[in-house]
Amino acid sequence: RSKRRGRGQITVYSSEIAQEMRRSTQLEQALRNAIINDAVDVHFQPIVALDDGRTLGFEALARWIDPDMGFVSPAIFVPLAEERGFIDTLSETLLHKAAEAALTWPRELFLSFNLSSVQMTDAATASRTLAILANVGLEPSRLDLEITETAVMLSAVTATNIISELRQAGVRISLDDFGTGQSSLGRLRDFTFDKVKIDRAFISAITTDPTCEHIVRAIITMCQGLQLEVVAEGIETEAEAELLRDLGCLMGQGYHFGKPVDAMATLRYLSRQYNNMSLIQ
Ligand code: C2E
Ligand code: MG
Ligand code: MG
Numbered sequence: 669r670s671k672r673r674g675r676g677q678i679t680v681y682s683s684e685i686a687q688e689m690r691r692s693t694q695l696e697q698a699l700r701n702a703i704i705n706d707a708v709d710v711h712f713q714p715i716v717a718l719d720d721g722r723t724l725g726f727e728a729l730a731r732w733i734d735p736d737m738g739f740v741s742p743a744i745f746v747p748l749a750e751e752r753g754f755i756d757t758l759s760e761t762l763l764h765k766a767a768e769a770a771l772t773w774p775r776e777l778f779l780s781f782n783l784s785s786v787q788m789t790d791a792a793t794a795s796r797t798l799a800i801l802a803n804v805g806l807e808p809s810r811l812d813l814e815i816t817e818t819a820v821m822l823s824a825v826t827a828t829n830i831i832s833e834l835r836q837a838g839v840r841i842s843l844d845d846f847g848t849g850q851s852s853l854g855r856l857r858d859f860t861f862d863k864v865k866i867d868r869a870f871i872s873a874i875t876t877d878p879t880c881e882h883i884v885r886a887i888i889t890m891c892q893g894l895q896l897e898v899v900a901e902g903i904e905t906e907a908e909a910e911l912l913r914d915l916g917c918l919m920g921q922g923y924h925f926g927k928p929v930d931a932m933a934t935l936r937y938l939s940r941q942y943n944n945m946s947l948i949q
C-alpha cells in the first residue's frame with residue numbers, strides 16, 4: 669500500500685520515527701536530570717493479610733512527575749532506563765529511598781522492591797543491593813525482591829547466583845506477575861522463590877470468569893504444596909477479596925486495600941492501623 673501512495677507516505681513514516689526518537693531522547697535526558705535532582709520518588713502500596721486486613725508490608729513503586737510532561741508511568745521510564753543503560757543508577761536511588769522509609773515503619777513490616785530484569789543479568793546486583801541495605805541500616809530479612817519470569821530467563825545462571833546470594837543474606841525473593849509472559853511451571857522447580865504474586869489480569873476477572881477462578885485456585889493449591897507464599901495482586905473489590913479468601917489465599921494487594929501513596933501518607937496510614945502509636949523512632 670505504501671508503494672502505491674508513493675514517496676510522500678514514506679517520508680511521513682520516517683519523520684514520525686525521527687520524531688519518536690527525539691521524544692525518547694528528550695525523555696531520557698529529563699529522566700537522567702530527575703535522578704540527579706532527586707525528583708524521582710517512591711510510593712508505597714500495602715500488602716495485607718486477607719483474613720483481617722492488617723498490613724504485612726509495602727511494595728515500593730517508582731513515581732516521576734516531570735514539570736513539562738507531567739506524570740510519566742514507571743511502565744514507560746523503567747524500560748527506558750533499561751534500554752539506555754542506567755537502570756542500575758535509577759534502581760539504586762529508589763532502593764535507597766525505599767529502605768530509608770522502611771526504617772520508619774514497625775519492624776515486623778517488610779519492604780517489597782522490584783528488581784529490573786536487566787539487573788538480574790549482572791552478577792554484581794546481589795552485593796550492590798546488600799551494600800545499600802547495610803548503608804541505610806535495614807536488615808536484609810525485611811526486604812523482599814520482586815523479579816519476573818523474564819528476568820530469570822534472560823540469564824539463568826547469573827539469576828540463580830544472584831538469588832542464592834541474596835537468600836543466604838536473608839532477603840526473600842518473590843516471583844512477580846505470575847501467570848503472564850512465558851510462564852513455565854518448571855521455573856518454580858529450577859529457581860528458589862519464597863513467594864508468588866498472582867498477576868492482576870487473573871484477579872480482575874476472577875469473579876466474572878470461571879476460567880480465571882480455576883486458574884487462580886490451581887496456582888494457590890500448587891503454591892501451598894510447594895510451601896510458597898501467595899499474594900493476589902490488583903484486588904479492587906470486596907467480592908474479589910472474599911473469593912480469594914475462600915480459595916485459601918492469605919495475602920492481597922490492590923486499590924481495595926490501599927493505593928500507592930508517598931512516604932508521609934504511608935506513615936499516616938500506619939498510625940491509623942497501629943492506633944496512633946508513635947512510629948517515628
Ligand atoms: P508491578 O511490580 O506488577 O506493580 C504493580 C502495579 O499494579 C503498580 O503499577 C500498581 O500501582 C498497580 N496496582 C496495584 N493495585 C492495583 C489495582 O487494584 N488496580 C490497578 N488497576 N492497578 C493496581 P505501577 O506503579 O504503574 O507500576 C507498573 C510496573 O512498573 C510495576 O508492575 C513494575 O513492573 C514497574 N515498576 C514500578 N516501580 C518500579 C521500580 O522501582 N523498579 C522497577 N524495576 N520496576 C518498577
Ligand atoms: Mg511488583
Ligand atoms: Mg506485579
Ligand code: MG
Nearest residue numbers: 844845867868
Ligand atoms: Mg507488572
